[in-house]
Amino acid sequence: MYKMKYLKFNLLTVFVVVFSLLSSIAQSQNKKTGNKGFVKIFNGKNWDGWHLKLRNGDEAMAKKVYAIHNKKVHVYKNFPDSLDLETGENGTHGLFYTNKKYSKYILKFQYKWGKKIANNFKRWQYDAGVYYHIVDDKIWPTGIEYQVRYDHTKNRNHTGDLIRPKDVEYDWYAVPEGDTYLHPNEGGKLDESKNWLHFASPTKNYNALNNKWNQCEIIVMGDKYTIHKLNGEVVNVAFNLNPSEGIIGFQSETAEIYYKNIKIKEFSESLPIEEFLKN
Template sequence: MVKSQKIALTACSIISLNLSHAQDENWKQLFNGRNLDGWSIAIENTPVGTDPKKLISIRDEAVHMYADTPLDQRGDFGVIVTNERYSRFHLDFEYAWGPKKLEPRKDMLRDAGLLYHIADPNKRTWGIWPVSMEYQIQEGDVGDLVFLKVRGLTWMHPDPNNSPGQGEAGLQPEAGGTPLFCNQQDHHYVGRYPVYDKLEGWNRVEAIVHGSESAVHLVNGKIRSRLFRITDDAMKPLSEGHIGLQLEGAEIKYRNIRIRKLAAPLSPATRYVALSQVRGLAPASTELEINNPSSEPIALDLSLTGSDSQLFQATLPAGAPTTLAPQGKIRIRIDFKPSNTTPPARYSTGLQIGPADLGTFVVLQGISLAAPEGDNEPPLQRITDALGIPLDVGGGGLHLNTKAPKIGAGVAANSLVRASDAPVRVTPLARFSPPGEIPLRWHSRGDATRKPIATLADSSKKSDAHQCLFPHWIDGKPSATFDPGSEPFSLVAETAHGAIPLDPSHTQPKVDHPARIFPIHTFLGNPVTNAVLVGFEEATNGDYQDALFLIENVRPSDD
């Protein structure tokens, strides 16, 4: 066992993050307090670069929207956009509402917004608004996420009916939010987070953005929302763009607008860590490698935050330095430690490694079981949520439909076909079944001959090998590969109680559909292409997590 030193961790549901070099000279003023040099104007129904109604003015070193606009005049919408583009940055400014509300939002909440990653200010998606990611600025909703024809991974409230407000109900991953890759065609609004803004006086806005990798929205020093994996509408990484400030029918002032370009932050091997633990069986732990790709040392402060932080622990190796050298790497141990009275459920927390601007944030997930097997096992939906896979599996209960041709976001297919000439890769993600080895085999469609892929280990060496996330192959490798050729093929999991076919015509299964195929695009918070989940049902209850595999370089066969 690697000796380690425990690091003092902050456990809370809301944190104000420490920032590195907060007062250094690298801050650049985006607004000089006198004019809009360095910015361009776009207002609806007017030529770009013009403001014939004088909707925008400079007063008391602030950009003042609608300061001189009469109350009986329409408050035309618009945006001011930086001439320069930014990729990795920490943006910081203040805003305050004025008293005016104008048509067409005269009887609505005061509204404005910060736009970033504007690839082309002239490419519009919704009225005057350019294609971009929006940090919402609206009464009670400051820091919400608005996807203006861009896409990204965020987290949703598992019980939205108890989270009233505008848009779809979001919830931070460290508070138990479930992953969702937002990809609506026009715009997608995620909000209903705790309120940190105030109607009177000045509010502080901060956005910490690292290219297409991540973004954090802070309001008055508190984290409101998070975002991973920002892409354009074609799913290509959206890593840079212009920055814009909206005028949207409500009087508003912006001041002290500054930005600091950032170096590449600490890089984790994965942005998600998922562990499982059966009460009384093997402890749940893993190691996470962290790299420093920058040319400067970065502090290695560790802090846990979230609703279940008391169940997790993060430690550095004994004697490890408190900073990570340029191009250096280190492995952090992560433990999931539910007690003997912890109810069976999915548990969440977040691990912040290093400062908010140059460190990294990792989502920690734990699945606790009171005992092995039977109704003690976790439902498939709980498993996919913990693995950072945005997916509707057909229900949140343990028992799913075994008769319907497809369930949830699954497909009605019994075979797969290789997507490219490369080998097919198979990674076991979960196993909740009786003990014993489970060989996984493949066969060509219509051919009874089964060929070996790999075998899941029994519980002789690891007591929970049959009741855990990431079960081992008997050779200890995390994945196995095979080459099925270019023709459609199917899979069979062989258990002590008989063969479980993906194609029901291959054997005589106990249920109509003994296995399910679910196409996926995200795993552990990272993009995957040409990938499916295949879940097998050994008995008759339809839990489809007796053996759950990630199959890559495949697509469901249409033949």
């Protein structure tokens, strides 16, 4: 009986120690991956801290394209189910930009698709995105893009793709003889082509036209590296970024989209990439 009680006591002690250790690890991970210290940069009420731009330059229309409703940005809320389809008139392409520049940070946001379609939808289906490290606020700007897109004709996710406009540089690694991201430590080969579009690694972990939200993260440390995450999964990475800081912009493009919970955590120094690569 004494041995049984002693065994139970030891097991309980081991459980408490293991639980405490796991809790400490979890708290450490939360601190590293930024579950604390975030600041909302969109207040859900107005455009304080932001400015809006459309390709057609219409400031009044921009406020209509980027409607604020129920603490969300609802792109194309006040428009018909189809707008200027295949006319070449892409005037409502644009972005809402932060006024502030950022360099080292984690940006989190959520999005989901609506049903309305617009402009050159036939070529770029359910297309939007987030630019960062932007050095101007043109349409389209000079910066790095976290693509937000779903191609319903091929049932293919493109959210997390990297887009590199002219005058932007970064190093990107891909599957050998392929065109999707693979970390160099896992056999990825440096892309020498200098293409503008770099596909995220394939994943089934996304919500397309099911009225459910996607959680996105951009983890970027100045010129060191950028990580694109989708619903907690690392889907793309690039290194040696130029530019290394800038404003941030959320797109309106070919489809109705909702954005919410836009928040950021800044860092004064770059953190090692290894802290963020585990899903």
